[in-house]
Amino acid sequence: MKELFFDESIILLNVAAESKQEILKKMSTNLVEKGLVKPSFIHAILEREEEFATGLPTEGCSVAIPHTDIEHVVHKTISIGILKEPVEFGVMGDDSETTPVKIVFLLAMDEAHSQLSLLQKLMQLFQNQETLKYLYGESSRTNIKNFVKEKLDLSQI
Amino acid sequence: MKKKQVLVACGAGIATSTVVNGAIEDMAKENNLKVDLVQIKISEVGSYEETADLLVTTAMTKTEYPFPVINARSFLTGIGTEETKQQILEELKK
Numbered sequence: 001m002k003e004l005f006f007d008e009s010i011i012l013l014n015v016a017a018e019s020k021q022e023i024l025k026k027m028s029t030n031l032v033e034k035g036l037v038k039p040s041f042i043h044a045i046l047e048r049e050e051e052f053a054t055g056l057p058t059e060g061c062s063v064a065i066p067h068t069d070i071e072h073v074v075h076k077t078i079s080i081g082i083l084k085e086p087v088e089f090g091v092m093g094d095d096s097e098t099t100p101v102k103i104v105f106l107l108a109m110d111e112a113h114s115q116l117s118l119l120q121k122l123m124q125l126f127q128n129q130e131t132l133k134y135l136y137g138e139s140s141r142t143n144i145k146n147f148v149k150e151k152l153d154l155s156q157i
Numbered sequence: 158m159k160k161k162q163v164l165v166a167c168g169a170g171i172a173t174s175t176v177v178n179g180a181i182e183d184m185a186k187e188n189n190l191k192v193d194l195v196q197i198k199i200s201e202v203g204s205y206e207e208t209a210d211l212l213v214t215t216a217m218t219k220t221e222y223p224f225p226v227i228n229a230r231s232f233l234t235g236i237g238t239e240e241t242k243q244q245i246l247e248e249l250k251k
Binding site for chain 2: 052053058065093115120
């Protein structure tokens, strides 16, 4: 199993975006430029988000976990985008509602039905208000990288 | 008691259903229940209409199914997880 790619270059801070489309395009274009996903990933992510929204209202700030099919992924990674101002995402499983999302965890997974422990840790991460608050307030990408690495136990994968 | 077939579905069958699947697996173990968990994309649910006993999903379902559907978003957000677990357990014990 290939390791998860995770470094400062895929952590985007203070991103200005007017819409979910804009933030998703920015984040996935960055992954394309890094060679981590195929160019088709961008369209696939946008389309999937329309069809199956991934906004999650949590106890802290709302987050979104956009993802798409594995064939668009070259190397698995999780990109983090922290928005300057929240943008509205549809709520997962409920297309009548939207939620103002501050943090986007863009998942690029290269295997289906796997990564259970990684995904569970990621969910735990955003079920924790303090963690989300920290991520939203932190201005150093290196600090965020180290923090998330520790939380997701990335040395183990 | 017949082993229940539980479908766990999300949009892509990659991320959220994996987490929900894991949660139900743990729950079944704790309660000594045998379940046949099938992790799929929501678009594949139709082909299990004959065999499934329950659908647990994080995606939107507009179609009517002959089995109960439980929304599992709480497993991701941490809000209302206990209630969702109770709902699932009740169905599994039927």
